Amino acid sequence: MSGYTGKILRINLTSRRVSTLKTSDYEQWGGGHGIGSALFFDLVKDKTISGFDPANVVTIMTSPLTGTMAVGATARTEVQGIGVQLYPFEWFTRSGFGGRFGPMLKFAGWDGVVIEGKAESPVWVDIRDGNVRIKDANALWGLDTWQTQETIWQEASGGNDYGSWIKTGFRGEKSTQRPAVLTIGPAGESLCRVASLIHDAGNASGQGGFGGVWGSKNLKAISVMGTGNIAVADPNALIEARLWAMENYTFPLDEYNSSKSIWANMPSNLRSFPLPMLTWERPQQSRPQACMGCQAACRSRYDPGFGNESSCKETSFYIAPAYGGGQIHRLISSLPAAGGSGEILNKLYASETPDVAKQAADLAQKYGINTGELETGIPYMRDLYKMGVLGPGKQIDCDLPFDEYGNYDFVEKLIKMISSREGIGDDLAEGFCRAAERWGRLEEDLTTGLLNNCHWGVGMHFDPRTQVEWGYGSILGDRDINEHGFCPLYMIPTVAQFVLPGGVPVTAEEFAKIFSDRMTPFEDDPLMLNYSDANMYSEHIAKLVAWHRYYSRFWIQSVLFCDTQYPDFFNWAAQDYMGITGEGEPKFFNAVTGKNLSFADGIELGRKIWNLDNAIWTLQGRHRDDVQFADYIYELPSPKLGAFTMPVNENGEWEYATVGPRSIDRTKFEEFKTRYYELEGWGTETGWPTRSTLESLGLESVADELEDKGKLGEE
Amino acid sequence: MNNQESKEIIKPKRVISRREFLKFSGIVVVSVGVGGCIVNDGEVEDSQGYLLVDTKKCQGCLTCMLACSLVHEGYESLSLARIQVVQNPFENFPDDINIAQCRQCVDPVCIEACPTRALYADEENGHIRTVDKNKCIGWLGCRACVTACPYEPGRSIWNFQKGHAQTCDLCANASFWNEQGGLEGKQACVELCPMKAIKFTTEIPEQLGDEGYNVNLRDEVWEALGYPAD
Numbered sequence: 001m002s003g004y005t006g007k008i009l010r011i012n013l014t015s016r017r018v019s020t021l022k023t024s025d026y027e028q029w030g031g032g033h034g035i036g037s038a039l040f041f042d043l044v045k046d047k048t049i050s051g052f053d054p055a056n057v058v059t060i061m062t063s064p065l066t067g068t069m070a071v072g073a074t075a076r077t078e079v080q081g082i083g084v085q086l087y088p089f090e091w092f093t094r095s096g097f098g099g100r101f102g103p104m105l106k107f108a109g110w111d112g113v114v115i116e117g118k119a120e121s122p123v124w125v126d127i128r129d130g131n132v133r134i135k136d137a138n139a140l141w142g143l144d145t146w147q148t149q150e151t152i153w154q155e156a157s158g159g160n161d162y163g164s165w166i167k168t169g170f171r172g173e174k175s176t177q178r179p180a181v182l183t184i185g186p187a188g189e190s191l192c193r194v195a196s197l198i199h200d201a202g203n204a205s206g207q208g209g210f211g212g213v214w215g216s217k218n219l220k221a222i223s224v225m226g227t228g229n230i231a232v233a234d235p236n237a238l239i240e241a242r243l244w245a246m247e248n249y250t251f252p253l254d255e256y257n258s259s260k261s262i263w264a265n266m267p268s269n270l271r272s273f274p275l276p277m278l279t280w281e282r283p284q285q286s287r288p289q290a291c292m293g294c295q296a297a298c299r300s301r302y303d304p305g306f307g308n309e310s311s312c313k314e315t316s317f318y319i320a321p322a323y324g325g326g327q328i329h330r331l332i333s334s335l336p337a338a339g340g341s342g343e344i345l346n347k348l349y350a351s352e353t354p355d356v357a358k359q360a361a362d363l364a365q366k367y368g369i370n371t372g373e374l375e376t377g378i379p380y381m382r383d384l385y386k387m388g389v390l391g392p393g394k395q396i397d398c399d400l401p402f403d404e405y406g407n408y409d410f411v412e413k414l415i416k417m418i419s420s421r422e423g424i425g426d427d428l429a430e431g432f433c434r435a436a437e438r439w440g441r442l443e444e445d446l447t448t449g450l451l452n453n454c455h456w457g458v459g460m461h462f463d464p465r466t467q468v469e470w471g472y473g474s475i476l477g478d479r480d481i482n483e484h485g486f487c488p489l490y491m492i493p494t495v496a497q498f499v500l501p502g503g504v505p506v507t508a509e510e511f512a513k514i515f516s517d518r519m520t521p522f523e524d525d526p527l528m529l530n531y532s533d534a535n536m537y538s539e540h541i542a543k544l545v546a547w548h549r550y551y552s553r554f555w556i557q558s559v560l561f562c563d564t565q566y567p568d569f570f571n572w573a574a575q576d577y578m579g580i581t582g583e584g585e586p587k588f589f590n591a592v593t594g595k596n597l598s599f600a601d602g603i604e605l606g607r608k609i610w611n612l613d614n615a616i617w618t619l620q621g622r623h624r625d626d627v628q629f630a631d632y633i634y635e636l637p638s639p640k641l642g643a644f645t646m647p648v649n650e651n652g653e654w655e656y657a658t659v660g661p662r663s664i665d666r667t668k669f670e671e672f673k674t675r676y677y678e679l680e681g682w683g684t685e686t687g688w689p690t691r692s693t694l695e696s697l698g699l700e701s702v703a704d705e706l707e708d709k710g711k712l713g714e715e
Numbered sequence: 716m717n718n719q720e721s722k723e724i725i726k727p728k729r730v731i732s733r734r735e736f737l738k739f740s741g742i743v744v745v746s747v748g749v750g751g752c753i754v755n756d757g758e759v760e761d762s763q764g765y766l767l768v769d770t771k772k773c774q775g776c777l778t779c780m781l782a783c784s785l786v787h788e789g790y791e792s793l794s795l796a797r798i799q800v801v802q803n804p805f806e807n808f809p810d811d812i813n814i815a816q817c818r819q820c821v822d823p824v825c826i827e828a829c830p831t832r833a834l835y836a837d838e839e840n841g842h843i844r845t846v847d848k849n850k851c852i853g854w855l856g857c858r859a860c861v862t863a864c865p866y867e868p869g870r871s872i873w874n875f876q877k878g879h880a881q882t883c884d885l886c887a888n889a890s891f892w893n894e895q896g897g898l899e900g901k902q903a904c905v906e907l908c909p910m911k912a913i914k915f916t917t918e919i920p921e922q923l924g925d926e927g928y929n930v931n932l933r934d935e936v937w938e939a940l941g942y943p944a945d
Contacts, residue, residue: 068791069781069907100777107793146805163801163813164867172875176799176815176868201804229784229876230791235891239785242907253911254936273940274774274910282941287808288910290776295909297774305807 002233003064003593004031008039009110009132011125013217014054014117018132023111030602031063031111033094033557034609036080039114040092041612041702044082047619051082051090051209052191052216054118060105060182060222061112063560067103067230067292069238070588071245071270074293076560077102082620083208083479084193085370087433087457089626091478092616094557095196095210097182098291099203099309102560104180107226119218124152124183127224128168137220144366145185145198152223153178173227183221184211185368187419191215192429194373194418198365202299202309203291206370207458207479209431233594241587245270246295249580251573260572262499266491267484269568269579271296277564278315280307280357291562298564307358310365317375318360321382321406360411367419372480376459377432378414380451389441396439398424433457449632455480462487464629465638466646466659468536472545475627476676478617483552485567486544489515489529490644492570493656497645506577508647509654515569518582519547520600530649531659537672542679547603553613554606555585608697614682615689615702618711624673624687629664637661683713690715759826762819763841764885764898765916766798766905769932771809771943772912775802779904779913786889786896786903787881795876797883798904798913799868814929816904816913817870817883819844821922825871825882828863834871834880837887841898845884846871854878885915 001024008021026035036059043057050056058081065073075098083093105112108129122137140148156179157166165174180199187195188211195211196204214220232238251260251272264273274288274297288297289309299311307315364371384390385402392399400417404410417425427435433453436442445451452460455471458480464471467490473481489511496504504511512529522528527535528544535541555561568579582599589597614622638660648657677684681693690713694703706712780796788795799815823844826834833850836842851857853873860871860880872881886896886903894901898917905913912932920927931945938944 067781069778069785074781107791150805162803165869165873172873173794174873174875175794176801177793178803227794227875228792229788229795232785232790235785235789236893239782239892239903239907246909253909254934256936256940258939275940284941284943285808286942287771287812288774288940288942289811290774290909292777293781294774294776295778297776301775301804301806301808301811303808305805305811308811309804 001027002231003068005106005109005111005230007110008035008061008112008114009127010114010116011132011134012117013115013119013123013134013219016119016134018134021114029609030554030558030605031065032061032076032078032560033080033553034605035059035112035558036061036078036094037092037609037612037616040080041616043114043116047092047616048621049082051084051213053082054217055116056082056213058115058210058213058217059112060115062102062106063558064593065559065561065588067106068232068592069242069293070592071242071293071295071584072562072565073560073588075099075103075291076562077105077205078557078560079197079205079208079210081208081210081213083210084191084212085207085209085373085431085457086479087431087453089456089620089622091456091622092613092620093208093478095205095207096557096560096563097197097199097203097205098562099180099199100177100292101180101182101199101203101224103292104177104224104226106230107228108224109226109228110224113222115214115217115219118216122218122220124219124221124223126152126156127222128156129173129225129227131169137218140220141189142186145183145368146201146366148183148185148221149181149200152181152221156223156225168225168227175225175227177225179223179225181221181223183368184214184219185366185419187368187429188212188215189220190419190421190429192369192418192421193431193434194370194429196368196370198368200309201301202311202314202361202365204314204365204370206372207482209370211368232592234591237591238588241584241591244587245580245584249568249571249574249584250295259499262495263492263572265298266495267487267564268566269488269571270565270573271298272573276300277311278307279319280315294562302358306355307361310358310361313371313375314361314364315357317364317371317378318411319357321378321410356406356408356411359408360415363412363415367415369415369418372459372461373431376452377428380432380445383450384441396424400424431457432459443631446630447632447635449630449636452630452632454630454633463638463660464633465663466490466531466644468531468541469544469548471629471633471664472541472672472676473548475629476545476673477549477613481548481552482563483548483556484563485548485551485556485569486515486529488570490531490646490659493645493647497656504656507654508649508656511570512647512649512654514577514579518567518569519543520582520603522547527649529647530654531646532648532650532657533662534650536662536664537668537675539675539679542672542676545676546607546679549610550603550606552606553609554602558605558609559585559589559602561585608699611680611689611694611697611699612702614680614687615694615699615706618686618688618706618713619709622687624677624685627673627687633664634666634669635663637663677713683715686711686713688713759823759836759844760838760842761821761919762836762843763917764843765819765918765920765928766816766883766885766902767914767916767920767928767930767932768814768816769912769914770812770814770929771931772910772933772937773800773812773814774910774912775800775812776909778907778909782903782907783883786886786892789891795872795874795881797870797872797881801868814912815866815868815870816928817844818866818920818928819883819885821919824863824865825860828859830857830859834860834882837884840884840887843885843887843897844882845887846880846882848877848879848881851879853880
């Protein structure tokens with residue numbers, strides 16, 4: 001078996017039994033998410049349980065490419081299980097993270113880890129190659145995520161300094177590397193629904209509340225030291241593929257100039273330059289710091305070390321408050337997506353970013369809290385405070401120092417209160433939807449949009465009213481998709497009109513085709529990329545959504561190509577801007593595994609995985625009537641400020657046009673859902689998968705379970 | 716190889732002195748057969764190739780380690796990579812990363828320590844210090860070169876899977892790559908480092924301290940990217 005190690009580690013925390021599963025039993029699912037969903041389906045008999053139930057299974061899964069030099073696929077790891085953050089349903093969900101944990105698992109001989117049950121008292125798992133021990137974690141419980149890792153490193157090194165060879169086993173195995181640790185912080189220990197899993201300084205499995213799930217299992221951390229090997233079917237082909245990707249799809253480092261910076265951080269396409277994706281101004285004394293195997297880091301380490309390894313929302317969630325912003329917060333928060341935000345902020349604000357933004361990032365990492373939730377929640381609370389509704393002694397009693405808003409004291413107190421569930425922290429630890437529900441404000445605030453958690457209790461990332469593939473993909477699934485594949489479609493036209501003479505270098509029609517040509521099996525329908533008002537509910541958009549689900553489920557979340565870089569449709573460094581997607585993914589996959597998988601095969605596997613996920617949600621109790629956005633998405637038009645320019649085809653003519661203001665029409669959305677379910681081969685009355693669709697995918701046993709529970713989609 | 720299994724010394728294929736294995740503190744005089752030369756007083760010809768690194772430019776991606784192990788072993792391995800990058804995520808830049816490349820020392824104590832001349836200066840390849848694994852008796856418990864290397868982490872890598880030592884050979888014998896390595900060719904780590912933080916040179920670096928081997932490879936482009944050029 002090349003790429004795969006052949007073994008999955010299974011840990012039952014209740015019985016403290018450690019056993020092995022054969023990867024070959026699940027290999028058909030590819031890796032990562034596919035294997036995780038299949039394992040979950042098999043191991044969790046009653047899928048209606050809460051995420052806090054000991055019977056919830058958490059999978060941490062790598063791919064055959066993890067730990068190899070496949071561009072963009074070395075380092076990601078996929079976490080799945082019933083999440084506790086999502087509202088109102090605790091969907092079976094996912095959250096990925098980078099760094100070096102997944103590779104280290106592979107070097108230890110494991111394709112993944114399966115966690116079931118609940119330990120009687122706090123434990124951590126110490127994996128050293130094939131040697132796996134469940135250890136008492138009383139000394140770690142209460143420590144923050146950084147302290148936890150440093151404590152584990154001390155134990156693993158046997159008192160030696162890192163920087164020497166450390167013995168890890170009894171047969172001469174050794175390593176210079178610190179153990180790769182995935183851990184919860186105090187927030188997870190308090191069963192916060194918005195607690196994350198943290199690895200090293202700034203890698204986070206943030207969405208879904210897996211920190212709280214681990215806390216409910218009394219699982220503090222998993223540590224892994226791996227001294228073994230990852231087999232590669234064709235080493236020379238892998239190296240050639242990497243060099244080919246670098247040569248044809250990235251700019252050489254020495255071709256960097258500031259005119260390229262605005263594109264350098266724009267997801268998704270192959271990264272050329274090691275520029276960190278963050279909103280604070282970068283101190284010069286720093287280095288780029290990359291996940292294992294990545295060719296161009298998206299985060300940094302600094303002197304002083306505030307903010308090490310943080311990126312994106314970790315850097316933006318407190319930046320506008322730090323600058324005293326309010327409404328402008330959301331605009332600034334979207335700036336990293338547009339690239340070069342540090343430079344933009346330079347122009348807006350004369351002074352250097354207060355260190356508070358970096359310190360706030362560190363607090364979120366150390367306590368282990370999802371910064372996506374903080375990003376939408378902090379301005380929400382401030383709005384409520386300004387309305388006179390929230391504050392000391394107010395209707396919503398809140399002992400936070402709002403006069404210190406934007407300073408360190410405020411964010412430190414907030415994060416500590418959430419982590420310890422102290423005072424209003426007990427509400428906030430439930431996530432802002434559940435908090436608003438406790439305050440009797442949920443319906444009102446989701447109707448006015450004061451609270452913008454618009455899909456499954458997760459904050460708005462891109463606007464469902466305009467970036468329809470993002471919104472529909474999220475609501476037809478389990479969470480904010482956070483899949484940036486089509487972001488260039490809207491970011492490039494939006495920014496290019498300001499910074500490029502002549503705007504986008506291709507016409508809107510050519511632009512759409514650059515995408516649609518690679519969207520097998522729908523490649524003959526460029527209208528999938530038409531973001532016009534009239535097209536919002538069409539079958540074209542249904543195909544766009546479906547393709548996005550399939551591609552992401554397989555190539556991103558199962559084979560684990562990094563979402564920052566893939567899919568690479570439009571690539572500034574490539575000939576005719578044609579990115580690597582379609583050719584690149586299977587080239588790497590086959591060089592490592594020795595298989596002969598085509599890009600289209602992968603898309604079809606993604607469809608299979610997506611169907612399995614929908615079957616799981618169906619068994620969890622989902623029905624099409626539940627698939628609804630927050631009311632403001634229907635009631636209010638998308639804002640003019642920050643509206644994106646996107647390809648639009650009206651009356652047969654393609655052009656770039658600003659999309660919106662517009663909202664989603666309830667009735668038409670219902671029609672869209674019906675169209676979408678028809679395309680998928682799901683029951684249009686329920687949204688449940690049908691037997692014929694499942695059997696055509698080889699999922700007869702899934703159909704049987706659905707039938708057993710009376711949940712088969714009507715044919 | 717489990718060296719505790721052997722109850723008697725098994726003679727390796729090449730004839731070596733019957734005298735007992737000397738530890739690091741001794742001076743070794745070894746006479747070998749075909750193709751060798753007599754080593755005396757640790758006088759070894761200088762290597763004609765060296766790797767220089769810039770630890771401030773390094774992005775800690777470990778691609779060099781993945782590349783090194785892949786081209787030499789045919790699989791990915793961190794523990795068997797002949798260049799090691801050690802990092803601490805919580806440390807301040809620039810102390811958060813250290814790169815440990817073989818220095819191809821002018822005065823190679825590893826060669827002096829080796830009782831079988833398995834670790835030697837390959838005169839057919841510009842005197843690159845390298846290991847002939849067929850002569851290595853590390854599986855018998857030797858590993859003198861591993862102990863001898865004065866740098867931390869030691870640059871002579873103990874291959875605990877195959878039971879022999881191995882060192883950076885500037886890719887002279889990187890058999891899993893269709894590129895020529897060695898002095899006339901390419902080094903995998905140099906080619907694949909995305910930051911160009913590793914450089915091959917034929918000039919002998921200053922031997923005392925680290926400054927000869929940890930150099931500034933950053934330029935005005937690096938500065939334009941917002942990182943320190945000094």
